[in-house]
Amino acid sequence: MSSSDTKYLREVESSEYEHGFFTDIEADKAPVGLSEEIVRFISKKKEEPEWLLEWRLKAFKRFEALVDEHATPEWAHLTIKEIDFQSICYYSAPIQRPSLDSLDEVDPQIIETFNRLGIPLAEQQRLTGVAVDVIMDSVSVATTFKAELAEKGVIFCSFSDAVRDHPDLVKKYMGSVVPYTDNFYATLNSAVFSDGSFCYIPPGVHCPMELSTYFRINEAGTGQFERTLIIADEGSYVSYLEGCTAPQRDEHQLHAAVVEIIAHKDAEVKYSTIQNWYPGSEEGVGGVYNFVTKRGICSGSGSKISWTQLETGSAITWKYPSVILKGDNSIGEFYSVAFTKGRQQADTGTKMIHIGKNTRSTIISKGISGGRSQNSYRGLVKIQKSATNARNFSQCDSMLLGDRSGAHTFPYLEIQNSTAQVEHEATTSRVGEDQIFYCKQRGISEIDAIKLIVNGFCKEILAQLPMEFAVEAQKLLAIELESSVG
Amino acid sequence: MLEIKNLHVSIEDDGTEILKGVTLTVNAGEVHAIMGPNGSGKSTLASVLAGRDGYVVTEGSVIYKGVDLLDMAPDKRAREGVFLAFQYPVELPGVSMANFLRQAVNSVREHRNQKVLSAMEFLKLMKEKAQLVQLDPSLKQRAVNEGFSGGEKKRNEIFQLAMLEPTLAILDETDSGLDIDALRVVSEGINSLRSSDRAFVIITHYQRLLDYVIPDFVHVLVDGRIVESGGKELALKLEDQGYDWLKPTESDPITA
Numbered sequence: 109m110s111s112s113d114t115k116y117l118r119e120v121e122s123s124e125y126e127h128g129f130f131t132d133i134e135a136d137k138a139p140v141g142l143s144e145e146i147v148r149f150i151s152k153k154k155e156e157p158e159w160l161l162e163w164r165l166k167a168f169k170r171f172e173a174l175v176d177e178h179a180t181p182e183w184a185h186l187t188i189k190e191i192d193f194q195s196i197c198y199y200s201a202p203i204q205r206p207s208l209d210s211l212d213e214v215d216p217q218i219i220e221t222f223n224r225l226g227i228p229l230a231e232q233q234r235l236t237g238v239a240v241d242v243i244m245d246s247v248s249v250a251t252t253f254k255a256e257l258a259e260k261g262v263i264f265c266s267f268s269d270a271v272r273d274h275p276d277l278v279k280k281y282m283g284s285v286v287p288y289t290d291n292f293y294a295t296l297n298s299a300v301f302s303d304g305s306f307c308y309i310p311p312g313v314h315c316p317m318e319l320s321t322y323f324r325i326n327e328a329g330t331g332q333f334e335r336t337l338i339i340a341d342e343g344s345y346v347s348y349l350e351g352c353t354a355p356q357r358d359e360h361q362l363h364a365a366v367v368e369i370i371a372h373k374d375a376e377v378k379y380s381t382i383q384n385w386y387p388g389s390e391e392g393v394g395g396v397y398n399f400v401t402k403r404g405i406c407s408g409s410g411s412k413i414s415w416t417q418l419e420t421g422s423a424i425t426w427k428y429p430s431v432i433l434k435g436d437n438s439i440g441e442f443y444s445v446a447f448t449k450g451r452q453q454a455d456t457g458t459k460m461i462h463i464g465k466n467t468r469s470t471i472i473s474k475g476i477s478g479g480r481s482q483n484s485y486r487g488l489v490k491i492q493k494s495a496t497n498a499r500n501f502s503q504c505d506s507m508l509l510g511d512r513s514g515a516h517t518f519p520y521l522e523i524q525n526s527t528a529q530v531e532h533e534a535t536t537s538r539v540g541e542d543q544i545f546y547c548k549q550r551g552i553s554e555i556d557a558i559k560l561i562v563n564g565f566c567k568e569i570l571a572q573l574p575m576e577f578a579v580e581a582q583k584l585l586a587i588e589l590e591s592s593v594g
Numbered sequence: 595m596l597e598i599k600n601l602h603v604s605i606e607d608d609g610t611e612i613l614k615g616v617t618l619t620v621n622a623g624e625v626h627a628i629m630g631p632n633g634s635g636k637s638t639l640a641s642v643l644a645g646r647d648g649y650v651v652t653e654g655s656v657i658y659k660g661v662d663l664l665d666m667a668p669d670k671r672a673r674e675g676v677f678l679a680f681q682y683p684v685e686l687p688g689v690s691m692a693n694f695l696r697q698a699v700n701s702v703r704e705h706r707n708q709k710v711l712s713a714m715e716f717l718k719l720m721k722e723k724a725q726l727v728q729l730d731p732s733l734k735q736r737a738v739n740e741g742f743s744g745g746e747k748k749r750n751e752i753f754q755l756a757m758l759e760p761t762l763a764i765l766d767e768t769d770s771g772l773d774i775d776a777l778r779v780v781s782e783g784i785n786s787l788r789s790s791d792r793a794f795v796i797i798t799h800y801q802r803l804l805d806y807v808i809p810d811f812v813h814v815l816v817d818g819r820i821v822e823s824g825g826k827e828l829a830l831k832l833e834d835q836g837y838d839w840l841k842p843t844e845s846d847p848i849t850a
């Protein structure tokens with residue numbers, strides 16, 4: 109044990125004592141709170157190289173400065189209780205001890221949802237953190253799947269493994285799209301990120317299958333500070349799926365992930381998300397705060413990045429998957445459905461930064477708000493001077509269920525090149541009484557009518573999802589609607 | 595099958611009375627035409643029978659197949675065989691005709707203890723019934739009424755009627771806005787659906803539909819009351835003479 113280690117441990121012990129409590133700290137868990145020591149502790153635990161520790165420390169310095177300036181983001185249309193960053197535990201070992209003994213201890217509504225989604229019992233236990241002693245099928249699935257990828261030269265592994273096995277790639281690309289200085293939560297993530305996914309597609313390779321974090325999560329638990337890095341080399345293609353429809357219980361209230369995508373010349377990355385973190389109770393107690401920074405760069409000409417998301421979970425969502433269109437003729441797309449109910453708040457949208465010539469972007473956002481929820485679209489389309497003949501089309505549609513929810517649209521435009529063509533359409537509607545009556549007159553019940561109408565409203569987005577994901581997404585929406593309207 | 599007795603209906607919002615004591619009996623197999631000037635309450639009658647919100651029944655009763663119709667939720671009425679062809683069919687953006695009708699047909703079939711149709715059986719049925727009103731079969735992928743022409747919307751209503759096989763079909767101005775060819779197609783569709791266990795109530799402003807679909811009875815609704823009933827020749831008289839002779843004149847007021 110090094111001297112700094114012993115010193116650190118002593119400090120921890122004394123500070124614990126100082127604060128008048130004693131916890132049985134396991135070796136794999138950092139004490140609560142954030143300090144330079146903690147950042148070093150994390151890096152050490154993960155046996156990281158020096159350069160990565162340096163990077164984390166720079167981020168931490170920056171974070172401290174931001175906290176001193178009280179520079180937590182405030183501009184989003186959200187009401188957030190102040191987060192105490194010193195009350196969070198920033199590191200626990202990736203393989204967590206199951207914290208529950210049986211499914212009986214899980215919120216019955218979640219179990220109900222599992223059953224309706226047809227999720228097998230073992231899987232339910234895994235998702236809710238219940239102790240399981242059966243070996244799951246998915247492990248063997250993951251293994252065969254890895255062999256096939258390796259054959260094509262595709263790298264798909266945990267972020268930690270990538271740091272160990274492919275340090276040059278990580279060093280070259282990490283922070284190149286989302287620098288640690290980017291925003292408050294990205295800075296926090298850069299200092300303390302736990303783990304995440306890494307993906308590299310070699311030149312000319314069409315990735316033979318959809319890469320899903322669903323499999324990866326089985327190997328290492330998702331952290332609250334995840335980091336994902338996807339690199340699509342020249343002429344390659346990959347479709348990447350994040351999340352799953354099953355509601356995920358999580359004891360961490362704050363999630364601040366970072367996702368970076370790099371698409372080289374003629375490469376295409378399709379990134380699909382289904383986000384269904386615990387939204388809190390009907391009254392707004394508990395629930396995950398989801399502050400994510402997702403950004404891709406179309407660095408080469410003719411490249412394409414497309415974000416598709418279905419957001420139904422979390423108490424608060426704050427997320428703007430963006431594309432920097434640097435290469436000429438590159439394409440950025442953003443397709444989103446955000447469904448909020450109860451007391452949920454979602455502030456989501458995108459940024460399309462046009463730099464290259466003939467760059468094109470499409471934004472289609474559908475917000476559905478029920479209960480007393482607030483659902484905002486916030487989007488920026490920026491056409492820089494260099495972006496001759498850039499085009500953007502944006503369409504933001506909001507649908508209100510009932511009369512206590514809110515929908516808001518904040519489109520921002522910054523155009524510095526007069527050849528730009530930018531179109532924006534926005535609509536807000538209620539599920540019409542006359543539409544529901546029409547369905548009922550054909551024998552369809554009210555809830556089924558609402559499901560039909562909402563699914564129709566989201567159709568063009570759901571159609572962007574890979575087939576199986578789309579079917580799941582539709583089921584999930586139906587269940588969410590039932591619990592918010594029924 | 596349907597027995598309307600002394601039905602009084604007001605608008606919920608402002609209490610205006612629209613129907614002022616309508617009495618009408620419809621038996622299985624019969625075709626009744628209800629005619630009358632604009633604003634006389636024809637659509638209101640259709641809406642109340644189908645269970646649309648916004649109306650209050652202040653007096654009277656409606657018995658359908660022996661039970662109180664007004665007590666039933668609108669979707670239940672539909673499953674029990676009440677069908678309304680809307681005067682203004684509603685658009686459902688993004689909802690495909692196939693999805694919409696499959697859900698409708700199966701919920702009705704389930705209610706009748708009939709076997710739920712498989713996707714294949716359903717599409718076959720859809721194709722067959724679409725031919726009845728000469729709707730393009732590609733319509734199954736189109737969103738309900740979205741981007742349909744006026745005539746297509748009306749034909750679509752009759753198509754849905756054919757799919758759902760109701761016992762009581764109420765057609766609200768299905769003929770309006772149709773050119774003569776479309777009118778003929780729709781009429782032939784309706785005629786082919788006439789049967790001894792199905793009744794029709796056909797609301798129309800003009801008598802021209804009745805040249806093709808010959809009614810057993812014609813009723814004239816003026817200012818919320820049926821002021822005249824007769825056979826099919828009544829429609830022709832109305833065509834000739836208009837409604838004025840039936841309206842209360844100042845010298846001959848109808849006292850309440």
Ligand SMILES: Nc1ncnc2c1ncn2[C@@H]1O[C@H](COP(=O)(O)OP(=O)(O)O)[C@@H](O)[C@H]1O
Pocket residue numbers: 605612630631632633634635636637638639648
């Ligand atoms: N939902 C409603 N709200 C307010 N007024 C209505 C409503 N429905 C019908 N009316 C009024 O009731 C009267 C009869 O309308 P309607 O039944 O549509 O007549 P018709 O179909 O015979 O032309 C009209 O004066 C109309 O304005």
Ligand SMILES: [Mg+2]
Pocket residue numbers: 636637638681766767
């Ligand atoms: Mg009318």
